[in-house]
Amino acid sequence: xxxxxxxxxxxxxxxxxxxxxxxxxxxxxxxxxxxxxxxxxxxxxxxxxxxxxxxxxxxxxxxxxxxxxxxxxxxxxxxxxxxxxxxxxxxxxxxxxxxxxxxxxxxxxxxxxxxxxxxxxxxxxxxxxxxxxxxxxxxxxxxxxxxxxxxxxxxxxxxxxxxxxxxxxxxxxxxxxxxxxxxxxxxxxxxxxxxxxxxxxxxxxxxxxxxxxxxxxxxxxxxxxxxxxxxxxxxxxxxxxxxxxxxxxxxxxxxxxxxxxxxxxxxxxxxxxxxxxxxxxxxxxxxxxxxxxxxxxxxxxxxxxxxxxxxxxxxxxxxxxxxxxxxxxxxxxxxxxxxxxxxxxxxxxxxxxxxxxxxxxxxxxxxxxxxxxxx
Numbered sequence: 001x002x003x004x005x006x007x008x009x010x011x012x013x014x015x016x017x018x019x020x021x022x023x024x025x026x027x028x029x030x031x032x033x034x035x036x037x038x039x040x041x042x043x044x045x046x047x048x049x050x051x052x053x054x055x056x057x058x059x060x061x062x063x064x065x066x067x068x069x070x071x072x073x074x075x076x077x078x079x080x081x082x083x084x085x086x087x088x089x090x091x092x093x094x095x096x097x098x099x100x101x102x103x104x105x106x107x108x109x110x111x112x113x114x115x116x117x118x119x120x121x122x123x124x125x126x127x128x129x130x131x132x133x134x135x136x137x138x139x140x141x142x143x144x145x146x147x148x149x150x151x152x153x154x155x156x157x158x159x160x161x162x163x164x165x166x167x168x169x170x171x172x173x174x175x176x177x178x179x180x181x182x183x184x185x186x187x188x189x190x191x192x193x194x195x196x197x198x199x200x201x202x203x204x205x206x207x208x209x210x211x212x213x214x215x216x217x218x219x220x221x222x223x224x225x226x227x228x229x230x231x232x233x234x235x236x237x238x239x240x241x242x243x244x245x246x247x248x249x250x251x252x253x254x255x256x257x258x259x260x261x262x263x264x265x266x267x268x269x270x271x272x273x274x275x276x277x278x279x280x281x282x283x284x285x286x287x288x289x290x291x292x293x294x295x296x297x298x299x300x301x302x303x304x305x306x307x308x309x310x311x312x313x314x315x316x317x318x319x320x321x322x323x324x325x326x327x328x329x330x331x332x333x334x335x336x337x338x339x340x341x342x343x344x345x346x347x348x349x350x351x352x353x354x355x356x357x358x359x360x361x362x363x364x365x366x367x368x369x370x371x372x373x374x375x
Contacts (some may be wrong), residue, residue: 014197017077018056020088021136022046026056027090030053030070030142032159034061035094036151047142048193049135053102060088066091067160078197082174089164090140097157106145108160108301109137114168115188120181122324127294130165131177131187139193151209155208181320192228204255210314211259212243221267222260224249226276226287229373232272233368254285255349257352267358270349272343275322280346285352294322299329302340307332334371340362342372 011322029044040061045053059071069091077082086285091112097105111117111130118125124133132140140161148154165171169187172178177187215221223238223246231248235241249256253276260268272280278294279287300316312332319325329337346361353359363372 001124004051009220009368014078016197017079017084019193019195020074020086020137020165020188021082021133021190022048022054022056022140022193023074023088024090024132024188025137025139025143025193026058027072027088027163028092028161030058030061031090031092032069032094032144032147034063034068034070035092035155036147039212041274044143045146046193047095047139048145049138050192055195067091076195079195082171084309085167086171086186087166088188089166091162091164093160093162094156094158095158096155105148105156105159106158107141108158110160111141111164111185111188112164114171114185115163116168116172116177116182116185118182120320120324122319122321122327123180123182127181130163131182131185132186132321133189135191135193136188139190144247167367179257193229203250204252207249207252207256208259210244211256211263211265214247215263215265216364217242217244219239219245220265221245221269222247223269223271224248224256224260225271227366230271230345230364233364234269234362236368237362238269251286251288251291251350252349253280253287254352258347260354261353265357267348267360270359270361271364272345272361273364273366274338275344277341278322278325281341282346283348296322296325299325299341301335303329303334303336305340306334306336326365339372342374346374 003251026044026046030041031039032040041058043057046056047053047275056072059073060072061068061200069089071087071089072084074083109132111132116130118127118129118130121127125131144159148156165186172186175186223234225234225248227248231246275294276287280297282295285290293303300313303313303316313330319328341361342361347362350357360375362370365371
């Protein structure tokens with residue numbers, strides 16, 4: 001649990017928040033319940049990707065002739081960003097069929113006022129689609145599924161969901177969305193449904209404690225991941241490895257590697273996605289966005305070693321994101337460039353440990369397959 005030190009010297013437990021994706025799912029559920037049950041709930045349960053269910057307060061619900069609109073106020077906990085306090089709305093409209101209940105229904109999810117539209121490649125959502133990421137879309141689907149599942153005689157053939165953010169266009173100016181080619185509003189985001197409170201000192205203390213406890217319990221090899229998704233992939237690759245052997249280092253690459261060396265582990269097995277790999281290859285000891293951006297020029301520089309094709313280089317130079325650059329490298333079969341980045345990242349991981357321990361590094365694709373690995 002994250003904590004921070006107050007001026008008085010006492011510790012305060014940092015409060016978790018919830019994502020815009022969770023807000024969208026909660027508002028959808030509240031609107032759907034208002035239509036089908038004739039209620040205006042004050043709170044609704046929302047299923048999270050990890051299997052938990054949390055209760056989200058509802059600001060209000062308005063039933064209209066065509067459906068219902070519900071609103072949730074985003075709560076970022078003790079790690080607020082520009083969307084903290086923003087109102088996330090869901091307009092739900094139902095269409096009835098002529099079945100005998102439990103008929104198949106289609107779910108259409110789109111954005112409305114204040115939700116951005118993706119216009120450039122390189123993101124989790126394709127150009128021309130609303131900036132509602134895959135996990136929030138799943139959560140909205142679960143919300144609809146849970147409510148309709150409690151209505152055994154429903155004859156719903158189609159559910160239309162429109163997510164709105166009244167101040168979304170204004171808020172988007174404070175995000176990276178304009179630069180990434182997301183126009184008209186904010187993105188509906190979240191991979192876990194929750195916002196983890198961020199405290200540099202607290203997180204470093206968590207990493208230190210995890211390593212210390214692992215070492216004290218006889219663990220000799222640590223598996224270091226950057227987040228919950230890489231953690232899941234690493235565990236699937238290493239069945240039977242004790243829980244204590246996995247540590248989420250997040251953005252604290254240099255800090256973690258230094259302490260792995262100080263605790264004299266025999267091996268460190270590191271797993272990252274492409275964006276983190278490029279940042280590590282740049283020599284950034286801390287990979288948070290506030291500490292520096294992905295240097296797409298480094299990728300172009302390495303590509304020059306393998307190709308002089310102007311079309312390829314032009315496409316790489318115009319890459320929108322690190323993910324987009326990876327798509328381009330794979331498109332043109334430039335796996336050697338991926339290898340250069342992996343090798344350079346591994347170099348810095350070794351530098352941080354002063355080459356005092358053995359290190360393996362797996363650079364993962366977004367589906368968990370290994371793009372490159374080295375020792």
